[in-house]
Amino acid sequence: MTVVTDIPDSPLPSARPRTNRTFAGMAIAWLRANLFATIPSTIITLLLLLVLGKGLVSLMQWGWLNAVWSVPDSNNTAACRAVRGIGACWAVIPEKLRFILFGTYPFQQQWRPALAVLLFIALFVVSSRRWAWRKELALVWAGALALIGLLMWGGIPGLPFVSQDRWGGLPVTLILATFGLAFGFPLGILVALGRRSKLPAIRSLCVLYVELIRGVPLISLLFMASVMFPLFMPDGVNIDKLLRAQIAFILFAGAYLAEVIRGGLQAIPRGQHDAADALGLSYWKKQGLIILPQAIRHVIPPLVNTFIAFFKDTSLVLIIGIFDLLTTAKTAIIDPAWQSFSVEVYIFVALIYFAFCFAMSRYSRSLEAQDSHAAR
Amino acid sequence: MRISLKDRNFSGLIWQILVVAIVIAIIAWLWSNTVHNLSVRRISTGFAFLGREAGMPIADSWLPYSPKDTYLRAFIVGISNTLRVAVIGIVLATVLGTLVGIARLSANWLLSRLAAVYVEMLRDIPLLLQLLFWYVLMQGLPAARQAWKPVEGVYLSNRGLVLPSIPLDTANLWVLLTAAIGLAVTFFIRKRLTARQMLDGKPRHSWPYALVLVIAIPALLSLMLGASWSIMLPELRGFNFVGGLTLAPEYFALLIALVTYTSAFIAEIVRSGIQSVPRGQWDAAKALGLRRSFALQHIVLPQALRVIIPPMTSQYLNLTKNSSLAVAVGYQDIVSIANTTLNQTGQAIEAIALIMAVFLTISLGISFFMNWYNARIALVER
Numbered sequence: 019m020t021v022v023t024d025i026p027d028s029p030l031p032s033a034r035p036r037t038n039r040t041f042a043g044m045a046i047a048w049l050r051a052n053l054f055a056t057i058p059s060t061i062i063t064l065l066l067l068l069v070l071g072k073g074l075v076s077l078m079q080w081g082w083l084n085a086v087w088s089v090p091d092s093n094n095t096a097a098c099r100a101v102r103g104i105g106a107c108w109a110v111i112p113e114k115l116r117f118i119l120f121g122t123y124p125f126q127q128q129w130r131p132a133l134a135v136l137l138f139i140a141l142f143v144v145s146s147r148r149w150a151w152r153k154e155l156a157l158v159w160a161g162a163l164a165l166i167g168l169l170m171w172g173g174i175p176g177l178p179f180v181s182q183d184r185w186g187g188l189p190v191t192l193i194l195a196t197f198g199l200a201f202g203f204p205l206g207i208l209v210a211l212g213r214r215s216k217l218p219a220i221r222s223l224c225v226l227y228v229e230l231i232r233g234v235p236l237i238s239l240l241f242m243a244s245v246m247f248p249l250f251m252p253d254g255v256n257i258d259k260l261l262r263a264q265i266a267f268i269l270f271a272g273a274y275l276a277e278v279i280r281g282g283l284q285a286i287p288r289g290q291h292d293a294a295d296a297l298g299l300s301y302w303k304k305q306g307l308i309i310l311p312q313a314i315r316h317v318i319p320p321l322v323n324t325f326i327a328f329f330k331d332t333s334l335v336l337i338i339g340i341f342d343l344l345t346t347a348k349t350a351i352i353d354p355a356w357q358s359f360s361v362e363v364y365i366f367v368a369l370i371y372f373a374f375c376f377a378m379s380r381y382s383r384s385l386e387a388q389d390s391h392a393a394r
Numbered sequence: 395m396r397i398s399l400k401d402r403n404f405s406g407l408i409w410q411i412l413v414v415a416i417v418i419a420i421i422a423w424l425w426s427n428t429v430h431n432l433s434v435r436r437i438s439t440g441f442a443f444l445g446r447e448a449g450m451p452i453a454d455s456w457l458p459y460s461p462k463d464t465y466l467r468a469f470i471v472g473i474s475n476t477l478r479v480a481v482i483g484i485v486l487a488t489v490l491g492t493l494v495g496i497a498r499l500s501a502n503w504l505l506s507r508l509a510a511v512y513v514e515m516l517r518d519i520p521l522l523l524q525l526l527f528w529y530v531l532m533q534g535l536p537a538a539r540q541a542w543k544p545v546e547g548v549y550l551s552n553r554g555l556v557l558p559s560i561p562l563d564t565a566n567l568w569v570l571l572t573a574a575i576g577l578a579v580t581f582f583i584r585k586r587l588t589a590r591q592m593l594d595g596k597p598r599h600s601w602p603y604a605l606v607l608v609i610a611i612p613a614l615l616s617l618m619l620g621a622s623w624s625i626m627l628p629e630l631r632g633f634n635f636v637g638g639l640t641l642a643p644e645y646f647a648l649l650i651a652l653v654t655y656t657s658a659f660i661a662e663i664v665r666s667g668i669q670s671v672p673r674g675q676w677d678a679a680k681a682l683g684l685r686r687s688f689a690l691q692h693i694v695l696p697q698a699l700r701v702i703i704p705p706m707t708s709q710y711l712n713l714t715k716n717s718s719l720a721v722a723v724g725y726q727d728i729v730s731i732a733n734t735t736l737n738q739t740g741q742a743i744e745a746i747a748l749i750m751a752v753f754l755t756i757s758l759g760i761s762f763f764m765n766w767y768n769a770r771i772a773l774v775e776r
Contacts, residue, residue, distance in 0.1 A: 052502070053501035053502060053504055055501060059501065061502050062502050062504075065503075066505060067504070070504075070508070085773075091708045103534075168656075192737065199536045216406070217409060217410045217411075219408050219414050220409065223413065230754075233750075233753060233754045233757045233758075234715070234749065234754065235715040235716070235749075235753060236715070236748045237718045238718070238746055238753070241729075241736075241749075243743045246742050246743060247748070248431075249427070249428045249431045249432065249742065250428055251427055251431075252427050253434075254429075274430055279400065280685075291571040330519070330520040333522045333523060334522055334719070336522060337522075337721055337722055344520065344522060344523055344526075348526065349447045356728070360530045363528075364523060364526060364530065367523060368519045368523055368527070371519050371520055371523065372515070372518045373516065373518055375517070375518035376514065379514070379517070382595075
């Protein structure tokens with residue numbers, strides 16, 4: 019056995035090019051790899067930079083440099099009119115802010131819907147934490163929704179009663195979406211179970227319900243709620259417009275959520291059913307304790323995506339004249355003095371919707387990432 | 395045989411009878427209320443009103459229509475308007491969505507980031523809000539006299555988008571019909587040729603057939619019939635355009651909103667579809683010495699399509715259903731016309747039943763076609 023002792027540290031000159039470790043060197047390397055790797059890529063980069071630069075410059079000019087941020091008084095929009103077409107009139111936002119957010123809710127009482135919105139957000143944040151996914155969450159939801167109802171309606175000493183035809187804006191959007199989910203979710207679970215049931219009559223009823231609701235546009239359901247529903251009721255029963263729309267939303271959400279949950283149910287291996295049966299569990303115990311907890315965990319990311327779609331779809335009540343966030347925005351600019359500044363108002367409202375939906379979609383993606391990480 | 399509630403079959407039967415009875419009871423109750431309410435309000439049910447004169451103007455229609463026509467005719471115009479926006483929307487959204495989806499996978503950082511921003515922005519804002527936004531922008535465009543003219547013959551103004559058109563008469567239609575039949579026959583021949591190639595392995599080409607059937611024969615027919623294919627440029631007369639093809643601002647806004655919104659979802663579907671094909675498939679194709687375009691067309695795409703088609707179907711259905719938002723900007727699709735009918739005649743049940751019937755038919759049609767296509771490209775296990 020020979021012991022080789024005199025091997026030089028590096029017999030050959032390094033094959034790798036010497037990397038420049040300075041910040042500028044790394045930046046250049048990154049640019050070459052990601053923006054100018056090939057000739058077509060370079061052409062695309064330059065073209066995009068040109069278009070993007072032009073777009074950003076004109077957006078800056080319109081939205082910032084030439085924009086009007088305030089007007090002397092609420093009917094004097096001369097400053098805004100002067101820059102029409104070349105600059106934005108952001109003054110419309112503070113002017114109409116309270117109306118856009120809370121509609122015709124009594125002005126002095128608008129802290130109540132504001133508090134309700136905060137409660138909604140707190141409820142969503144709590145529900146998104148993993149440690150909160152237990153049975154008690156249902157109680158938290160029931161409590162929070164009851165508290166929100168109390169805040170909005172009032173009727174107790176200190177909180178004067180506010181009828182729901184004066185509600186408007188963001189709270190109405192959140193109410194439609196949240197109550198729709200809170201009631202649509204249990205409905206969806208029942209329908210999903212029914213669709214996978216061995217009992218033919220129940221299965222066909224569930225299939226009929228899901229396919230009928232999913233086959234027609236939401237607008238036709240809302241029309242049904244606003245025009246046909248009064249025909250369905252006996253004399254003297256008059257259900258409020260908001261509640262009718264809410265019922266339509268619950269039925270709508272139930273059908274879509276049922277399909278997502280059904281996907282989760284299908285992913286549960288047969289052995290889980292067999293094991294539950296072998297333990298002698300009844301049908302409801304088997305579903306409630308063994309199958310559903312696993313199935314719902316499987317489909318949480320698609321469920322969140324359904325929530326996003328549903329949240330956006332609440333804006334359709336505009337068409338049947340319910341004052342949600344989009345309707346108040348559209349109504350705010352009927353005011354002749356502010357009529358021509360709808361783009362600014364729409365951008366503002368779009369940002370609110372975007373904030374909610376973007377938070378949800380980020381959340382769904384982080385859940386997916388955690389799941390695929392845990393699966394490894 | 396003992397009957398007990400513990401018996402699964404027996405309790406199942408009880409459950410079914412119970413649920414069906416409750417559903418029937420609810421429907422019967424609603425039905426009797428409805429019949430009562432209708433008789434109180436003196437509304438006669440039935441579809442007899444379809445034969446009456448509609449008296450409703452329809453601004454934008456490709457079918458001949460006047461307010462003197464019947465409600466039935468108005469409904470047909472509404473259906474054609476829905477289909478017009480849905481079919482063109484589906485085609486454009488597929489093209490745009492595929493481009494954006496591929497851009498998201500680009501090695502170019504700027505391009506893929508921009509595509510991601512596009513997708514995220516459009517997906518997280520309600521479609522109705524986007525539609526209203528586009529419509530307001532459309533109304534803010536200059537008047538017809540100061541129309542913006544990017545290319546000769548194309549004008550964009552608050553009257554909508556005006557494009558050059560080719561006026562079609564019977565001769566043109568015959569030629570187009572012949573070409574379409576020729577195309578169908580070519581596909582059939584191609585299928586037969588491929589089947590024969592499978593048997594003996596000799597390559598056969600279908601392009602000579604295509605040349606004759608799709609180009610030569612229609613061209614000959616066109617000469618014989620003397621069909622003219624001259625392009626008609628729109629021109630400004632007074633305050634509006636004459637000639638050419640006009641896309642009304644309502645239609646144009648709806649089309650842009652539907653196409654951009656749906657393309658964001660399609661982009662995500664295309665991206666995940668392409669990503670679902672393992673890298674090894676590319677490498678294997680390369681190792682076999684196949685060109686990149688050949689590998690994409692014959693190896694990667696067929697596998698990606700299997701993942702792409704089912705969610706794509708539901709996006710197409712969504713686009714079709716979302717086209718009913720037209721009512722918010724006053725484009726007269728089937729929902730808008732049914733709504734006007736409902737207000738004029740009070741026939742709420744019939745009008746809404748018609749909307750539902752139309753959308754269920756369209757949905758079933760799209761599902762049927764996509765399922766057929768899906769079965770065609772599905773994995774054939776040998």
